[in-house]
Amino acid sequence: MTETIAHDEIRSQLAASVGGEAQLASWFSNRTFSDLRARAARLLDEAAADAVTMIEKVNRAIDKEGLREWHGSTDADLARRYVRFWAAWQRAGSQTANWMITGPANFPVKRNQKRIATEDRRWEELNAFRTQAPARAIKRAQRIRKAAIGATGMMDSELADLQDRHAERVARQAMMKAVNALIRKHKLAEEGDGPARLAAMAREANHAIGEKLALELLKPDCFGIRGFASFQLSNNNAEIRRLAGRIAQVQAKLARAEAVESGEAENRTRTVGSVEIVENAAEDRLQILFPGKPDGETRYALKRHGFRWSPSQGAWQRQLTNAARYAAEQVVARLPESEA
Structure with missing residues (x-):
């Protein structure tokens, strides 16, 4: 800083x-x-x-x-x-x-x-x-x-960050399970050398925890249960699944963007009347292009559905998602006959 x-x-x-x-x-x-x-x-x-x-x-x-x-x-x-x-x-x-x-x-x-x-x-x-x-x-x-x-560089950076966070969560899940198993197997408690033994055994299993955390884990909760709570494991596991899904999404977007940049694929474009709807994979945006400035009612509908005007692209756009595809359909369905 x-x-x-x-x-x-x-x-x-x-x-x-x-x-x-x-x-x-x-x-x-x-x-x-x-x-x-x-x-x-x-x-x-x-x-x-x-x-x-x-x-x-x-x-x-x-x-x-x-x-x-x-x-x-x-x-x-x-x-x-x-x-x-x-x-x-x-x-x-x-x-x-x-x-x-x-x-x-x-x-x-x-x-x-x-x-x-x-x-x-x-x-x-x-x-x-x-x-x-x-x-x-x-x-x-x-x-x-x-x-x-560039867009692919951004996606590469995001993908690396997601993969790091996913790996950290997976390692934490393994650590919590291993520590709970040690507590149950050896019937450890907070008295005496229990915290020191738990910390030492966890280190031997390549799960480093300090004695201060070991002491907290060995204190029974209101139900008399020691170790990491079940909700901590389930919440962490849910985050692992969420990150895995997000990684798959970014990998798919990155593959599309790289295919477009290499010339192996083109942006998907379709025309509705005089309006073009473009799935711009390189920019990760769904874009709506009008022949001129849309009327006030159409602009209101675009903004209400999450589209924003991009002067650099000359288009109304939002992030490329299934929700964006649905929103584009809603906007196009409301266009006046002169534009649709």
Whole structure:
């Protein structure tokens, strides 16, 4: 993980973006009766801490998804964008006045209400940026990775990850079964050297567990049963089956995409009136191509069925699945006669 930009550095950028701490304090003169300097200082400290927290969340999300190599934004870039949104919010707020101040002064209330509405919009823009930053960073990194390694490369990466997770689950299932068998066979309990014996025997069977876990396993549950619970084995086994099914799906998609890229097969295309439905295996997308811009009702139906417009592909598309094929049929069935 990259080193997160310092709190004090972001605080300095925030202050500079509004003309300094004194200028920020003066903006509160029409909005509060409290100590203006203290209010400004507290606001800067809170905003800087919030920006640091946001950047840390982005980095954790990127590292968790294994996208560090494709992460295009630095911590400084994220900080600058935060500062820009925050400064716009503060400038909008500087134009407003508190109703307790303006009430007796015959202040133009409608104008103040418009300015307050503008301030609210700027806050919503800042809040959307700060809360959506991790998800947007992941999407952007995924797009960069896909552009760099292609659709088949993406599928290769996903397949390798699924196979690793499947292997880990299979090994865990074998370990849980072996440990439970040892507990039953040797009638081990948590007293005395039971945990040490269980850990040693598990290591001899190539299932390394620590004495701390061994002690927890040897403590009987409310039914007096020791070892891994039956629901742990059944849940893990269900995850093994799910991963195996997902591996089979990705392998099938990868085979189709490789066949298309090598020229051994073509994307499946069929025409309904003037509309084309394309199963684009290389992009792993089901695409609907219209001769022109579809009408509002058709666009609504497309979005309702999960299709989104892709300018780069010139098509309405969603991930290539059986559900997508069914959704395409539903959309096409609703097309006006001029397009169907």
